[in-house]
Amino acid sequence: GQNIDQPTEMTATEGAIVQINCTYQTSGFNGLFWYQQHAGEAPTFLSYNVLDGLEEKGRFSSFLSRSKGYSYLLLKELQMKDSASYLCAVKRERYSTLTFGKGTMLLVSP
Amino acid sequence: EAQVTQNPRYLITVTGKKLTVTCSQNMNHEYMSWYRQDPGLGLRQIYYSMNVEVTDKGDVPEGYKVSRKEKRNFPLILESPSPNQTSLYFCASIATPPRGYYEQYFGPGTRLTVT
Numbered sequence: 001g002q003n004i005d006q007p008t009e010m011t012a013t014e015g016a017i018v019q020i021n022c023t024y025q026t027s028g029f030n031g032l033f034w035y036q037q038h039a040g041e042a043p044t045f046l047s048y049n050v051l052d053g054l055e056e057k058g059r060f061s062s063f064l065s066r067s068k069g070y071s072y073l074l075l076k077e078l079q080m081k082d083s084a085s086y087l088c089a090v091k092r093e094r095y096s097t098l099t100f101g102k103g104t105m106l107l108v109s110p
Numbered sequence: 111e112a113q114v115t116q117n118p119r120y121l122i123t124v125t126g127k128k129l130t131v132t133c134s135q136n137m138n139h140e141y142m143s144w145y146r147q148d149p150g151l152g153l154r155q156i157y158y159s160m161n162v163e164v165t166d167k168g169d170v171p172e173g174y175k176v177s178r179k180e181k182r183n184f185p186l187i188l189e190s191p192s193p194n195q196t197s198l199y200f201c202a203s204i205a206t207p208p209r210g211y212y213e214q215y216f217g218p219g220t221r222l223t224v225t
Contacts, residue, residue, distance in 0.1 A: 031211065042200060042216035043153070050211070087153065091212050097143050097168070097204065098214060102152035
């Protein structure tokens with residue numbers, strides 16, 4: 001089976017940096033995705049990692065360590081609009097779709 | 111504009127009354143999927159489709175049916191809805207290699223209440 005763990009909630013201050021962790025246990029790993037979801041809206045794609053290392057995209061970066069079954073999403077220069085749920089999702093080799101974690105609710109305060 | 115559309119966006123219905131939630135994508139993706147999202151449980155896959163006439167069960171398929179007669183459409187059918195199917199439903203269209211790496215493009219969601 002699969003198990004994806006991420007913290008339920010996090011809080012941070014505007015302008016700060018926050019790191020959201022995700023650990024997973026799965027057979028046949030074939031990529032890890034991060035999605036952002038604002039309340040009542042659809043998830044939107046943020047990043048994709050299939051090899052170890054850091055992928056940077058503007059204020060957002062995502063890191064993967066396949067040997068440790070670990071990823072994090074790093075958000076810099078936090079803005080109020082970054083208040084949202086962040087979903088970690090894993091793709092397995094033999095399957096075309098993703099298994100999602102339960103999401104981390106991030107609250108950015110002034 | 112590339113998009114995934116769902117209809118209806120909101121629906122309140124009664125137990126046992128058959129309903130269909132439509133999903134359509136204009137990106138010519140072969141793969142599509144349906145999810146439900148419930149508080150504390152996250153996104154859970156109901157069914158997915160790899161191409162026309164090819165579908166398979168996800169993690170929570172009980173009480174649902176799907177069909178894929180055309181590439182662009184992937185309707186979700188609840189033959190006899192029950193209150194435990196009250197949820198927020200998302201359809202997703204999936205970009206596969208070489209045009210993508212399985213990133214999912216979600217529709218706006220359908221909030222269903224079954225009384």
